[in-house]
Amino acid sequence: MLRSALLTCILDSSITSYLFIVIVVFGAVHRFLAVILKRKVPLPSSSGGSRPSLPGPRGLPLVGNLLSLVGADAIFHLKLTGWAKKYGGIYRLSLGSSEAVILSDPAMIREAFKMEQFSARPDMLFVKQIVNGNGLIFSEGDLWKEQRRFALQQMRHFGMYRLAAEEDQLTQKIHGEIQEFMHVLDEYKETAVDLDQLLSRMIGNILCTTICGKRFEYSDPTFLRCLDTMEEGSKLVKLAMGINYLPVLRSIPMMNAIFLKIKSNNLATKAFFRSLISERAETMEPGISRDFVDAYLHQIQKLRDDETFDASFFTDAQMMQCVIDLFGAGMDTTKTSLQWAFLYMALHPHVQERVQEELDRIVGTDRSPTMDDQKDLKFTEATICEILRCSSVFPLGMPHEATEDTMFRGFTVPKGATIFSNLYAVHNDETLWKHPAEFNPERFLVNGQVEKPSFFMPFSTGRRVCLGDQLAKAEMFLVITSVLQRFHLATPSAEPKPDASGVLGMSLKPKPHRLIATPRKTSVAGSPNGKGSPVECSEK
Numbered sequence: 001m002l003r004s005a006l007l008t009c010i011l012d013s014s015i016t017s018y019l020f021i022v023i024v025v026f027g028a029v030h031r032f033l034a035v036i037l038k039r040k041v042p043l044p045s046s047s048g049g050s051r052p053s054l055p056g057p058r059g060l061p062l063v064g065n066l067l068s069l070v071g072a073d074a075i076f077h078l079k080l081t082g083w084a085k086k087y088g089g090i091y092r093l094s095l096g097s098s099e100a101v102i103l104s105d106p107a108m109i110r111e112a113f114k115m116e117q118f119s120a121r122p123d124m125l126f127v128k129q130i131v132n133g134n135g136l137i138f139s140e141g142d143l144w145k146e147q148r149r150f151a152l153q154q155m156r157h158f159g160m161y162r163l164a165a166e167e168d169q170l171t172q173k174i175h176g177e178i179q180e181f182m183h184v185l186d187e188y189k190e191t192a193v194d195l196d197q198l199l200s201r202m203i204g205n206i207l208c209t210t211i212c213g214k215r216f217e218y219s220d221p222t223f224l225r226c227l228d229t230m231e232e233g234s235k236l237v238k239l240a241m242g243i244n245y246l247p248v249l250r251s252i253p254m255m256n257a258i259f260l261k262i263k264s265n266n267l268a269t270k271a272f273f274r275s276l277i278s279e280r281a282e283t284m285e286p287g288i289s290r291d292f293v294d295a296y297l298h299q300i301q302k303l304r305d306d307e308t309f310d311a312s313f314f315t316d317a318q319m320m321q322c323v324i325d326l327f328g329a330g331m332d333t334t335k336t337s338l339q340w341a342f343l344y345m346a347l348h349p350h351v352q353e354r355v356q357e358e359l360d361r362i363v364g365t366d367r368s369p370t371m372d373d374q375k376d377l378k379f380t381e382a383t384i385c386e387i388l389r390c391s392s393v394f395p396l397g398m399p400h401e402a403t404e405d406t407m408f409r410g411f412t413v414p415k416g417a418t419i420f421s422n423l424y425a426v427h428n429d430e431t432l433w434k435h436p437a438e439f440n441p442e443r444f445l446v447n448g449q450v451e452k453p454s455f456f457m458p459f460s461t462g463r464r465v466c467l468g469d470q471l472a473k474a475e476m477f478l479v480i481t482s483v484l485q486r487f488h489l490a491t492p493s494a495e496p497k498p499d500a501s502g503v504l505g506m507s508l509k510p511k512p513h514r515l516i517a518t519p520r521k522t523s524v525a526g527s528p529n530g531k532g533s534p535v536e537c538s539e540k
């Protein structure tokens with residue numbers, strides 16, 4: 001009871017500044033003790049002997065740059081972007097007991113993330129105690145390489161190529177999910193609605209279908225509990241980040257309560273997916289992979305049957321973490337990107353009208369858009385690129401870690417340094433983009449063709465580039481085109497216009513806002529080929 005009241009209080013973002021101060025104080029003590037005990041802890045100026053030091057803001061003794069970041073957790077990306085303007089495309093920061101290197105130059109990010117030495121993940125306590133080195137996001141070395149190769153093959157297969165094949169069952173299910181979303185949207189008619197929960201259910205179902213072959217009713221309590229647990233988990237993980245750098249923070253009751261809650265949420269999430277995996281295992285048939293779990297179960301079976309095979313990372317525990325990683329990585333990012341997409345459409349009605357005009361011309365109103373239409377919907381495609389650029393939902397990517405002291409662009413990046421790629425800075429750099437603050441899809445069109453410059457990198461780049469990029473792009477394309485074909489989106493005139501600045505949580509989210517979805521004059525049936533249950537469309 002007390003713990004749950006404490007956690008409710010913790011989830012209120014106003015407490016984060018307090019936590020930050022706690023982290024700073026503990027950071028100072030930790031570093032002080034480390035120095036006293038002569039442990040090897042890098043100091044702000046310790047980039048090494050006569051080697052040129054990386055530039056960066058001056059830190060205070062013991063706490064480094066932590067004090068400059070107090071209260072900046074919701075705008076961390078802006079703070080780092082401000083420093084990039086002063087210190088350049090590569091600079092360093094001292095965060096508690098660890099050194100961070102911030103890359104904001106796209107060419108440097110491309111070069112760095114191709115390098116094996118910069119492809120590890122920071123050695124965080126969470127990773128050790130919860131993920132246990134398994135999965136796709138925090139795994140490393142041979143395990144990561146093998147699992148990534150397999151998962152990539154499957155995600156590309158399920159994500160893009162199968163979504164293009166309309167007769168495929170999975171594709172039909174995803175189209176059905178979009179229809180269900182629009183059916184619920186239809187029921188709101190002229191009422192303003194916050195799309196957050198509705199999008200969670202649709203994206204959650206698309207991911208569950210792709211990964212485990214299962215969909216849930218929007219009101220299913222088990223499904224809703226799982227979505228809530230994962231959402232809460234993202235907030236808690238962000239709050240407890242400090243524990244990764246200073247494990248001693250766990251001795252603070254509030255931090256320990258967060259840590260224990262993250263662990264219990266993780267167990268609940270595993271229980272949810274365990275039952276889905278069991279269902280799959282009971283119904284699988286030889287040679288048929290209906291989804292990611294099916295493919296994984298077949299792989300485990302194949303390797304067990306192969307007597308010459310003695311070492312493999314394909315285990316049940318590994319499969320579980322891969323499933324959780326794919327769901328976790330795909331959920332918040334795709335949902336948030338779609339929230340931004342609909343907000344931008346409502347804030348830029350002329351762009352929305354151009355997309356709708358293109359959809360009416362190329363797809364018409366008798367069928368839903370399919371992946372085959374993508375190549376012809378140039379302005380729509382450019383608009384989706386602009387949504388990804390402007391929103392930069394993963395503004396600092398995922399942290400990487402240097403596995404050894406490495407000379408890079410004339411500087412030494414020390415072993416153990418956490419490397420952040422400031423994708424937000426790249427996507428808002430005035431030297432690369434004309435008027436980057438403007439929402440303008442035209443910037444991606446050259447002579448009527450979509451052209452994506454090398455400095456457009458919403459899914460990061462290199463060895464650890466997003467594994468679900470194809471699925472995410474396909475989902476965004478199908479959802480955005482289907483919704484805009486059927487609805488006109490607007491902000492409620494009686495409410496203040498939502499502002500398009502984001503708030504940084506695990507991803508960069510728009511501030512809470514409501515939209516009105518008014519049905520357009522269309523007569524689209526419930527599936528791409530016109531079959532399926534039609535959903536009524538009323539006139540404006």
Ligand code: HEM
Nearest residue numbers: 137329330333334337394397398459460464466467468472
């Ligand atoms: C618009 C949606 C998405 C965006 C913007 C996005 C962006 C990113 C970014 C920036 C990274 C960090 C790469 C790095 O470490 O350098 C990443 C990693 C990852 N993403 Fe995505 N992502 C999206 C959707 C998805 C989806 C749908 C899935 C799967 C279902 C997915 C799975 C992953 C995984 C597994 C990783 C870790 C890869 C690794 O460590 O090897 N993502 N994503």
